Every structure is written in C-alpha cells, then in structure tokens.
Amino acid sequence: MRANAMKRSLHYNRLLDAPSQPKSSSLATLSVRDTLNILINSAETKNIQLGKIIHAYIITSNPFSSYQVIENNALLNLYAKCGQLSLVQSLFDSMHKRNVVSWCSLMSAYFHNGYVSKVLELFMEVFRVDDVRPNKYVLSVVLSCCSEGRRVVEGLQCHGYVLKSGLEFHQYVKNGLLRMYLMCSLVGDAMKVLDYVPGSDAFTYNSVLKGLLDYGYINRALVVLRRMMDECLEWDNVTYVSVFGICAKSGDLKLGMQVHGRLVESGVEIDLFLGSAMIDMYGKCGQLSTAREIFEALNDQNVVSWTALLAAYLQNESFEETLELFLEMEVRGVVPNEYTYAVLLNSCAGLSALGCGNSLHAQVQKMGYTDHVIVGIALINMYSKSGHIEAASIVFANMIHRDSITWNSMISAYAHHGHGKEALNLFYNMLALEEKPNSITFVGVLSACGHLGLVDEGFYYLYKLMRDKGIEPELEHYTCILALLCNAGRLEEAENFMRTTKTNWDIVAWRTLLNACYVHRNYTLGKRVAESVLQMNPDDVGTFVLLSNMHAKAKRWDGIVKIRKLMRERNIKKEPGMSWTQIRTSTHIFVSDDNMHPDTAEIHEKIRDLLAEIKPLGYTPDISCALHDVDEEQKESSLRYHSEKLAIAYALLKTPPGAPIHVIKNLRMCDDCHSAVKLIAKVTKRVIVVRDINRFHSFRDGYCSCADYW
DNA sequence: ATAGGGTTAG
The missing domain is CATH 1.25.40 (Serine Threonine Protein Phosphatase 5, Tetratricopeptide repeat)
Known part of the structure; x- marks a missing residue:
C-alpha cells in the first residue's frame, strides 16, 4: 500500500518536473481516479504545493462534474493534514455541493x-x-x-x-x-458501555485500562486486563504502556518484569512512548540501573524519555545525579519542558539547594513555564524546602491556575515552617472558593493547629469536619493529633490517645511522644515510651540519642554510660553532626568538632566573638548538650564547635550584612545551639533559617518560628 | 473522500 503510494508520488513528481512536458497539458489529461490518488498521496506526504496545483486544476476543470465534491473532499483533507485551517474553511465555503x-x-x-x-x-x-x-x-x-x-x-x-x-x-x-x-469522570457509565455493547477490540481495552489507571483503580484494571487476555486480543504497544503504568503505580516490580518478558517475546517494538513508560516503571519500583539501561537502549531519546529518566533519579533520592544528568541532556540539545523543570526543582528541594533553585526559576520564567500548575507546585516546594517560605508564598500568590494540590502544597509549607495562622487562613480561603480538601490537606491543617496549640479545634477538625468532607482519618492524621497534645504538654492525654485510638501506630508516632517527653522533661513516661520504641526497632539510633540527652538533662551520667554500653553492644553509631550552607555557587560542609574547613581559625574566632556578644543578653552554655565522654572543662568548649554554629559563623563572615542565612543540618538541632542562634540572629540583625531533621527553624530578632518546640 | 487508544510532574 505504502509502496504503491511512493511509486505514485515518484511518477507525478517526475511528471510535473519534466521540462519537455508542459504542466498544464499533462494535468489536463488526469482522470478523476488520478486526481484523487495525487491528493491522497500529497496528504500523506504533506505536499501542499502539489495540492494547490491540483486545486487550481479542479477549479478550471468541469465544475459541474458530480465527482468534483469527492475531489474537493480529498483536497479538504489535504489542507487539514497540512494544518491549513483557513484554507480548509474557505474551500468548504466555496464548494457548490x-x-x-x-x-x-x-x-x-x-x-x-x-x-x-x-x-x-x-x-x-x-x-x-x-x-x-x-x-x-x-x-x-x-x-x-x-x-x-x-x-x-x-x-x-x-x-x-x-x-x-x-x-x-x-x-x-x-x-x-x-x-x-x-x-x-463517569467511570461507571464507561464500564456499562464495555459490558453491554458487544464487540471490543484492542482500542476498547486500551482506553479502559488507561482510564482505570488514571483514576487509580488498579485492581479493576487488572481484572479488565485478565478479560482482554481471555478474549485472546493481542497486546500492542499502547496496551504495554498502560500495563507498565499499572505496575508503576502499584510498585509491583515482579509483575513489571513479567510484562517486560512478555514484551520481549511478543516482538512489539519499543517506541518512545513505551520506552518512557518502562523507564518510569523501573524508576518507581526502585530499579534505577534498569531504567538507565532501557533509556540507553532506545533508538532515539526525546524530552519525555529524558524527563522520565530524570524523574527516576529524583524518585530514588539521587538528587545531585538528577541535576548532573540534566546538564548532559542540555549538551545533547534536548529542550526541557514543564515536566522537566518540575523534576529539577524537586531535586533542588531535596537538596535544599536554593541557589540552584533560583537559577532554575529564572530559566522557567525565560521559557514561559511559570503559569503551569506543576511548575508552580514545584517552585513552592523548592522554596519551602530551601527555607524560603516568603518566596514560596509569592509564587503561590502569583499563580493563575490553582488546583487542590497547589493549595495543599502551600498549606503544608506554612505548617512545616510553623506558620500555623497562615496555614489555617489558606485553608479557610480554600473552603470559601469551594476547592475540595483531601486527606493531605488535613495533615497540613492538623499540624498547623499543633503549632498554634489549638487542641479543641484539632479534635473538631478530626472528628467533625473531616467526616463532613467524606475523608476517613488515617494514621498520619492521628499522629498530628498526638503531636498536638504533645506540643501542648498534655502528655498523659497523648499516651491515652494512643491507647484508645484504633490504628496501627508506627515508630514515627512513638518517637513523637518520646520527643515530647524529652522536651517537657517527663522522664518517667519517657523511659516507658523508649522501651516501646525499642521493641519496634531495637536499633533505633534516634531513641538512644534522646534517651542519652534525657539523662544528661537530669545529670544522670551513670545512665548515659549504660546507654553508651548498650549502643556499643548493638553496634549502633550516632551519625556525626553535619551542617551545610551554600555561599554563591559552592556548598560548604561543616562537621562538629572538625577542623577540616580551610578557614577554621577565622570561624572559631568569629564564634568566640558572637558568644561574647550574646552572653550579656542571657546566653549560658547548656552543658547537657555537650559531648558526654570528655571532662567538665572540655564540655563547654566542645559546645562551641557544633556544626551549625560553624556553618552560621562562616556564612556571617562570607555574606553581606542583612543577607538571610540558610543552614541545613542532618540531626535534630540541640538546645544549646537553639538558644544561641536566637540571640545571634538578634545581635547580627539577620534572619537565620536552619532546616534540621524534623522541621524548619526561622530565627529572627531573638525568636524562633518553632516557638521553642521541636 | 471522512473516524479511535499511549510517555514525563505533584
């Protein structure tokens, strides 16, 4: 068929180019069949020039021929294929019949x-x-x-x-x-059509599979797939795309590999669509290297397959590799789209890489992607995770289209930063605009209540409002309520809440209660809770550290010795404290009690100056936060060299007055650093944002956004 | 002479 079309094409091109044969005379002899063949062929090859010549021929030939309507229809089709909408319309208007x-x-x-x-x-x-x-x-x-x-x-x-x-x-x-x-969104009606109208082909099933997948009905999709197999319908590449999508969404690697095997046997060609779906599946199932192999094996790569690969790296938390890979993509001349930027911005969020995020934001603006919802969400996420909540809220305010995920992102961002009031305001706006809250919205709302100490409101939202909105509370919501009670210091009620609420409490919940026992100095309960945590995970480092800190606060040094012995026996090592900060384009890493940084002497001097400056404002070193295995004299000096103090001192040295400082820390910020940094922010008139393992601390004028509860 | 299904983000 295609070969015949090619032959026809060659023939007519030769016909038209031949100098010895005047074009008009050769065209004048065309039969209706010939005319149609040329038109069909020109439509296929999008040859609009040839089409226009035929158009002229049709006009000058017998206008009353009953065949002319057929010829004109073919011409309409040709213009349509060439994207010439106005030509289509004017030809249609001019047709007699x-x-x-x-x-x-x-x-x-x-x-x-x-x-x-x-x-x-x-x-x-x-x-x-x-x-x-x-x-x-x-x-x-x-x-x-x-x-x-x-x-x-x-x-x-x-x-x-x-x-x-x-x-x-x-x-x-x-x-x-x-x-x-x-x-x-009328899935039920679609299924009725499938069930009651006889005759289904691969297109039918492919549409149904894709639809069920989009709505998250994985099991129903598998049932339909079974039915498709029972009807012995061949799977084509579109079927495979959906089936890999099912595996990706359910994280079912085993099924994914079986389907991959079937695909290889079937001989169906792996085109870009299918290849991208496979990269996505292996990425989402944690098989980064296989995803990469599929990518490399593709005949050619486009922006989607590249983005699928970048997303695979992002989903496996290889943030730096994602950004490096993007450079390679640019070198290969592949132009990124809005999905690519969403992936890149989320990689920056993972690294809290504000500098990189800023330059991507500029690129996004230059490329004109700012009004895409997914880019807006990624920007909010990036700024929020980089500690720049104000920038996140500006992005939100400037967005033209907002869906419920946008609202959720901003509410969660405020909640993470301890801006409870803003989070709740946004929630009320969301309801006023009749945007439907979902399960994730309420995680943000409940944690905002926690920051504001709104215990009664929290319970009202949990038991009344959520049910009114048709959302069943889940573990995450219960954990928010638990944190709310903990935050308010109502530890007995918190413990009681855990006992009486029927849910599978996980280690995160128990750690929340344990942390509260530490903060509120309730060591009796703390010991009990620690035992529960260690029953779930005997090697939980965080619990050992908190237990040890608790004993330090109570000056129970013998208790600390016991815990250390236990840790040694179980071969549990506390991670060293690390903080990092970005100065212009380079990231500086500081490790507690470490002199690796070339400017160490200068940094130590700066810290001494700062501590001297804040002492008159009420700072006293908190020895309980110091290393436990050194003598008393060394304890106070070891406090000075906690990694976040090193990073902040360095940033103060290297940034202009008034510039905000951003530091990321791998552990929970200690009490001593927390009270010191509050005052350092005050005397230096700087905003200092520290992202620790749990949350953001935004220090400003002697106060912290966490309200001293973290 | 006219008609259909698919890839990357949160």
Whole structure:
C-alpha cells in the first residue's frame, strides 16, 4: 500500500518536473481516479504545493462534474493534514455541493487543531442541512471532541443520538463513547458501555485500562486486563504502556518484569512512548540501573524519555545525579519542558539547594513555564524546602491556575515552617472558593493547629469536619493529633490517645511522644515510651540519642554510660553532626568538632566573638548538650564547635550584612545551639533559617518560628 | 473522500 503510494508520488513528481512536458497539458489529461490518488498521496506526504496545483486544476476543470465534491473532499483533507485551517474553511465555503464527508472533513480539521467548541457548533448546524445526516465517522470526531473538552452534556446528547440512529454497534463509535465517559469522570457509565455493547477490540481495552489507571483503580484494571487476555486480543504497544503504568503505580516490580518478558517475546517494538513508560516503571519500583539501561537502549531519546529518566533519579533520592544528568541532556540539545523543570526543582528541594533553585526559576520564567500548575507546585516546594517560605508564598500568590494540590502544597509549607495562622487562613480561603480538601490537606491543617496549640479545634477538625468532607482519618492524621497534645504538654492525654485510638501506630508516632517527653522533661513516661520504641526497632539510633540527652538533662551520667554500653553492644553509631550552607555557587560542609574547613581559625574566632556578644543578653552554655565522654572543662568548649554554629559563623563572615542565612543540618538541632542562634540572629540583625531533621527553624530578632518546640 | 487508544510532574 505504502509502496504503491511512493511509486505514485515518484511518477507525478517526475511528471510535473519534466521540462519537455508542459504542466498544464499533462494535468489536463488526469482522470478523476488520478486526481484523487495525487491528493491522497500529497496528504500523506504533506505536499501542499502539489495540492494547490491540483486545486487550481479542479477549479478550471468541469465544475459541474458530480465527482468534483469527492475531489474537493480529498483536497479538504489535504489542507487539514497540512494544518491549513483557513484554507480548509474557505474551500468548504466555496464548494457548490457538499456531502456528509465534506462536513466530516471540516469537523475533523477543527478537532485536530483544538477547536472543540467549533466542532460542536458545526455538529448542530449539520442537522439543519437537508440530505446530510451524521454518520459513524462524524460521531467519532464529535465524541473525541467531547472527550478532549470534557463536554459531558454534549457527550450524553451524542449517546442519545447514537442509540436513536443505531450507530452504537460501530467499533469506533463504541470506543468513542467509552472514552467520552472516562474522560468526563463517569467511570461507571464507561464500564456499562464495555459490558453491554458487544464487540471490543484492542482500542476498547486500551482506553479502559488507561482510564482505570488514571483514576487509580488498579485492581479493576487488572481484572479488565485478565478479560482482554481471555478474549485472546493481542497486546500492542499502547496496551504495554498502560500495563507498565499499572505496575508503576502499584510498585509491583515482579509483575513489571513479567510484562517486560512478555514484551520481549511478543516482538512489539519499543517506541518512545513505551520506552518512557518502562523507564518510569523501573524508576518507581526502585530499579534505577534498569531504567538507565532501557533509556540507553532506545533508538532515539526525546524530552519525555529524558524527563522520565530524570524523574527516576529524583524518585530514588539521587538528587545531585538528577541535576548532573540534566546538564548532559542540555549538551545533547534536548529542550526541557514543564515536566522537566518540575523534576529539577524537586531535586533542588531535596537538596535544599536554593541557589540552584533560583537559577532554575529564572530559566522557567525565560521559557514561559511559570503559569503551569506543576511548575508552580514545584517552585513552592523548592522554596519551602530551601527555607524560603516568603518566596514560596509569592509564587503561590502569583499563580493563575490553582488546583487542590497547589493549595495543599502551600498549606503544608506554612505548617512545616510553623506558620500555623497562615496555614489555617489558606485553608479557610480554600473552603470559601469551594476547592475540595483531601486527606493531605488535613495533615497540613492538623499540624498547623499543633503549632498554634489549638487542641479543641484539632479534635473538631478530626472528628467533625473531616467526616463532613467524606475523608476517613488515617494514621498520619492521628499522629498530628498526638503531636498536638504533645506540643501542648498534655502528655498523659497523648499516651491515652494512643491507647484508645484504633490504628496501627508506627515508630514515627512513638518517637513523637518520646520527643515530647524529652522536651517537657517527663522522664518517667519517657523511659516507658523508649522501651516501646525499642521493641519496634531495637536499633533505633534516634531513641538512644534522646534517651542519652534525657539523662544528661537530669545529670544522670551513670545512665548515659549504660546507654553508651548498650549502643556499643548493638553496634549502633550516632551519625556525626553535619551542617551545610551554600555561599554563591559552592556548598560548604561543616562537621562538629572538625577542623577540616580551610578557614577554621577565622570561624572559631568569629564564634568566640558572637558568644561574647550574646552572653550579656542571657546566653549560658547548656552543658547537657555537650559531648558526654570528655571532662567538665572540655564540655563547654566542645559546645562551641557544633556544626551549625560553624556553618552560621562562616556564612556571617562570607555574606553581606542583612543577607538571610540558610543552614541545613542532618540531626535534630540541640538546645544549646537553639538558644544561641536566637540571640545571634538578634545581635547580627539577620534572619537565620536552619532546616534540621524534623522541621524548619526561622530565627529572627531573638525568636524562633518553632516557638521553642521541636 | 471522512473516524479511535499511549510517555514525563505533584
């Protein structure tokens, strides 16, 4: 078929180029069949020049020929294929005679150029034309428009017409109906079409699989897949894309590998769509190297396959590698799109790399991607995780389109930063704008209540508002309530809440209670809770550290010795304290009690000056935070060289007055550093943001955003 | 002469 078209093409090109044969004379002899063949072929090769020549020929040939409508229809199709919408419309307008094919071609042209409403208008108009009735071809196009435009009312009307005219048994029409229901979120109706209209092909099943996958109905998708196999329908590359999507979403590597095996045996070609889906699946199932192999094996790579690979690195927390890989992508001349930037910004968020995030933000603006929802969310996430909550809120305020995930991101960002009031305000705005909150919204809301000490409100949201909104509280919500009680110092109630609430409390919840026991100095309960945690995980480092700190606060040095012995026996090592900060483009890492940094002498001097400056304001070293295995004299000096103090002193030395300072720390910030940094922020008139293992501390003028609870 | 399904983000 294709070979014949090629032959025809060569023949006519030669015909037109031949100098000895005047073009007009050779064209004048064309039969209707020849004309149509040229037009079909030109449409395939998008040869608009040749099409225009034929157009002229048709005009000058017999205008009253009954074949002219067919020739013009073919020409409509050619112009449509070449994206010349205005030529399609003017030719259609000029046609003396039109039939249903003319209308269908016109509608199809508008559909493929995104004019959904225009197609629906034309569909109404066609009913007013005598002797033209919409056929299965027209319904296919119109149903596609209803799908793309989520036009549920028109879609239902189409279904009515389909039933009345008996078109529902046409395969394309059935599939069109099915897809219309899926795209309009009427999954039940789509399944009815599948079940009650006889005859399904691979397209039918592919649409259903994709739809169920999009709505997260993984098990139902697997049932449908089983049915497709029972009907012995061949899987094509589109089927494989959906099936790998199912594996990716459910994280089912075993199934993924089985499907991969089937694919290899089937001989179905791995095109870019399928390749990207496979990279995505292996990435989401934690198989980074296999994802990479699939990528390398692709014949060519485009922005989507690149982004799928970058996303795989991001999802496996290889943030730096993601950013490095992006450089390679740029070298290869692949232009990033909004998805790529979302992945990159989230990698920066993972690293708290504000500098890199800032330059990506500039690129995003230059490329014109700022108004994409996913980019906005990624920017909010990046700024928030880099400690720049103000910048995050500016991005949010400037967004044109916001969906519920956008609202959730901003509410959670405020909550993480201890800005409870802002988080709750946003939540009320969200409700006022009738944006539907979901389970994640309430995690943010409940943790905001925790920061504000709003115990009663927290319980009201948990037991009343969530149920009103049809959301069942889950472990995460209960943990928020637990933290709320802990934060308010109501530890007995917290313990009681854990006992009486039926949920599978995890180690995170127990650690929350344990941390509260430490902060509120309730050591009796603390010991009990620590035992519970260690029952769940005998090697939980955080628990040993907290227990040890508790004993230090109570000056129970013998207790500390016991804990250290236990840790040695179990071969548990406390991670060394590390902090890092970015100065211009380079990241400086500081390790507690370590002189590795070349500017150590200068840094130590700066710390001595700062401590001398804040002493008159009430700073006294908190010996309980010092190393336990050194003598008393050394304890006070060891405090000075905690990694966050080193990093902050260095940043103060290397940044201009008034510039905010951002430090990331791998452990929980200690009490001594916390009270010192509050005062350092005051005397240096700087905003100092420290991201520790649990949350953000924004120090400003002698106060911290965590309100001294962390 | 006119019609259909798919990849990357949160």
